[in-house]
Amino acid sequence: MSKKKILFITTGGTIASVRTDQGLRPVLTSEELLAHLPGLASLCQPETLALCSIDSTDMSPAHWLDMARAIEDNYDRYDGFILCHGTDTLAYSAAALSYLVQNADKPIILTGSQQPISGQITDAKKNLRDSVLCALDPGSRGVMVVFGGLVIAGTRAKKNKTISYDAFASVNFPHLAQVQGDRLVRYIETPRPTGPVLFSHKLDQKVFLLKLTPGMAPDLLPAIFRLYDCVIVESFGAGGIPQALMDGFAQGLGRYEETRKVLILTTQVTYEGSDVGIYEVGRRVRDRFAFLEAHDMTIEAAVTKSMWLLAQNCPTFEALQRQFYWQINFDTFYH
Structure with a gap:
């Protein structure tokens, strides 16, 4: 042989x-x-x-x-x-x-x-x-x-x-x-x-990884959303956004169909993943604007998947969701 x-x-x-x-x-x-x-x-x-x-x-x-x-x-x-x-x-x-x-x-x-x-x-x-x-x-x-x-x-x-x-x-x-x-x-x-x-032959590099720290001011958010089309938020614990940053995120995101801006929530905690539905700080994000959740993905996977996802040029947020969460299912075995 x-x-x-x-x-x-x-x-x-x-x-x-x-x-x-x-x-x-x-x-x-x-x-x-x-x-x-x-x-x-x-x-x-x-x-x-x-x-x-x-x-x-x-x-x-x-x-x-x-x-x-x-x-x-x-x-x-x-x-x-x-x-x-x-x-x-x-x-x-x-x-x-x-x-x-x-x-x-x-x-x-x-x-x-x-x-x-x-x-x-x-x-x-x-x-x-x-x-x-x-x-x-x-x-x-x-x-x-x-x-x-x-x-x-x-x-x-x-x-x-x-x-x-x-x-x-x-x-x-x-x-x-x-x-x-x-x-x-x-x-x-x-x-x-x-x-x-x-x-695949394309990646879109306009992805920003924002690590939340206690007391972070919202002043930097307009610049981030001006330069990047996807913001991955490394939140605390199970996931959420501080109240002081909520207006900045809402203004920066707008409607996906108009701005093509994407928010992905994940956690700074390495193991066990995020679940924004557990606490009020997460639910208020879910109630106010559209976003994707990385759940138990690694940061490395979330960043590279986001670059791949942006390159797909999804016309609607629903199409973006389908592509992202199909990929989550695809990843379930691999992560």
């Missing part, structure tokens, strides 16, 4: 970095990166595509579109895709690709490391090898993060440690599988898609 063909798409990050006088810098080529895994050819047929070589702090929506385009251009030629990525914005990229590439029946895996692969002590080799084992598993499909031995759905990953090797958690959903030695132990089966793979 011929080995599966895996395309390694490199973007830089710590995994491809070396130490310089200015600090860690991603300089390894894709070939140099994979040369640190001499047994790779015995597992699969590896090929490489160097997309960029940057610290993931510099990652942008344009790069997400480039990643999706690279997968689309090569989708029929390979059995799986592994993207080597810096850890700082890896969760954003994983969530973005989950919306840009839907119904994929092939594994699309993002991984990276906390230490460079060229270092004497590194988690990079394990993460890369675990990613290969996951990519070769017949039950693997769709966008996933493989890191620290865990396999996490693309819309559920969050980096919650800056140094430790177990840097990523699966938020509000169990991890899909775990790599134990040379085998993948699967806990949740990923359903096979019922339709063809779908690729």
Whole structure:
């Protein structure tokens, strides 16, 4: 039986970095990166595509579109895709690709490391090898993060440690599988898609993430709504908006059909999600103006989904709701 063909798409990050006088810098080529895994050819047929070589702090929506385009251009030629990525914005990229590439029946895996692969002590080799084992598993499909031995759905990953090797958690959903030695132990089966793979080619970056703080003044709201078409509010607890900000939000939003302005409510609390119907501070928002609620989504998923959603150019708020909440249902498995 011929080995599966895996395309390694490199973007830089710590995994491809070396130490310089200015600090860690991603300089390894894709070939140099994979040369640190001499047994790779015995597992699969590896090929490489160097997309960029940057610290993931510099990652942008344009790069997400480039990643999706690279997968689309090569989708029929390979059995799986592994993207080597810096850890700082890896969760954003994983969530973005989950919306840009839907119904994929092939594994699309993002991984990276906390230490460079060229270092004497590194988690990079394990993460890369675990990613290969996951990519070769017949039950693997769709966008996933493989890191620290865990396999996490693309819309559920969050980096919650800056140094430790177990840097990523699966938020509000169990991890899909775990790599134990040379085998993948699967806990949740990923359903096979019922339709063809779908690729999106647009994102609208006019999304602002507003983290509420006690006593925040409403003065900044007109500028935010002038510059952005979607405001995601990271509220307190189960969700709501302080009374002092209500008029500012009402004026900034207007009617969606006239302004195309969108409000999405979520929570600053990482686990268990929002529910604006619990408290009066949430119900008064629901009674006064139209909005969407992110419920138990990660912030990374909410931001990237919003960029994808704005690009759909929904003509009415009802159409926007249908698209967003259909995506919520779509995400239910993945987050």
